[in-house]
Amino acid sequence: MVTYIFGHKSPDTDTITSSIVMANLERELGNEDAKAYRLGNINKETEYILNYLDIEAPELIESVEDDAEVILVDHNSPSESAENIENAKITKVVDHHKIAFNTAHPLFARLEPVGSTQTILYKLYKENDVEITKEIASLMLSAIISDTLLLKSPTTTEDDKKALKELAEIAELDYETYGLDMLKAGTDLSDFSIEEILALDAKQIDFKDVKSIVNQVNTASIEDVLEMKDELEKGIEEIIEREGLDLFMLLITDIVNSNSQVLVLGNAADLVEKAYGVKLEDNTALLEGVVSRKKQVVPIMTENA
Template identity: 50%
Template sequence: MSKILVFGHKNPDTDAIASAISFSYLQNALGKETEAVALGEVSEETAYALEYFGMEAPRVIETAANETNTVYLVDHNEAQQSVSDIHDVEIASVVDHHRIANIDTANPLYYRAEPVGCTATIVLKIFKENNIAIPKNIAGIMLSAIVSDTLLFKSPTSTQEDESAARELADIAEVELEVYGLDMLKAGTNMGDKTAEELIDMDAKSFPMGDKNVRIAQINVVDVEDVFSKQAQLEKAIQQTNLANHYDLFVLVVTNILDSDSVILAIGNPIAAVEEAFNVKLDSNKAVLKGVVSRKKQVVPQLTEALTK
């Protein structure tokens, strides 16, 4: 039997990497033969967390069917966000905290989805349900995922379960939660040396919304001008990627992790849907979204509603 591959979504964030690592460890402890892999290089934030806890990034794969017949998905379930040949392998397990869309399987599977802020919060529950002890480094990377996805509990996606899980994992990892969390978040906000092409692809996901193909990217910063000083280059890069990948609409969400607000840059059609979704008027393709920090809860549902009327 080939080894089961465990992975999160393309353009992996800290949760996609951490949940793959921790869920793979758990499954191996339960007698499975699995390997955590990634569908892209890790971000600076994730690299900081991995180095802090003495771990290496999972290897990156382009396809899965050449290695295995079976995969476990974490932190995603939508086909366009997964490995390119996802339809050529059996999905035997999904652990996720996002909306459910366009997934189908030939056989029954283990499916665990909960409305919490982070997949790692769910993985912790599965560890406890199976009485599997969590090593210090695994706890640390799981903690990092929760801090990242909840913006240290400032995101509206954050729940009491996430905060309780983070504090439990911080104890195991032997770190001071607030100090480590802020340091990790800041490690992922250095955008000065990034090209426009890199910025729009760092944490980008595609979503079918009605008859439109929408791409939404999000960047966390401490100063939005670090990004928008390159607006002309960003717009050119977005126009090119829209054309190359047949995206109807591209929305870049630049989130200030200290102020808990975002500025969006929207390129494509229908722009009117963006203005309707967020009740704003775009000025030079930009608008401020006060209190918006979550793509999952404050951007995707609103755009979906506006585009499917």
């Protein structure tokens, strides 16, 4: 019986690489049926990594069968998971997000407030005395770089820093040079439609009674993304109407200067002004120093909702 291992929908680098790395760990520990999957298309950053390492992307699925054995990585919220997840048997969860799940039976859960799921997996490899190969180390460090924006994000912990430096030695990589190239590869939006951009890293995150979607795209030039502002706004309005949202936030994050320009629409847009003490002008404002959705958006917006 296959053990399905996957991360969240609209998969990012941490989700894809964690699925691969967790599947490898399971097989090393004796679960020969463990297999990595994905719940969406890979982004350009992840594509860059997989091409660099000559690794195939995990198989795409949308749902799981009743009673399927499942391991969740980089998420634990049913709304971000596979269809029919409520009828699957979740055996393990490895994640760095807040707890959002209930199960009918005991399970292994490893959740830590670190910058990347791969930092936790790094610990699990060490604790179980499983070799971290050059390939696995490269996958791990890529995700840590991605989720912490090269250790610049406020989500970065000392555990992330330690893991990244040790993994770089194993992978024989200059992580700063490799990491910047990797992050820049992920900022190229030229091949994406407006609909694809608005779905790249979109997560439904409700702030109390405010039904919201928060999407984040990384860029080396906020101005380049804002050239598409009219088209982005039209696409956002369609999503708001279709999903019945109160709020849609698009964080356009500058990976070089560590700021985000936010594009906000919806009848609860004033919540952003209240939370950050800014004035939206033509639906947008600069949020200085804001680069982390998890640490600098979710708690602040929830507190002010």
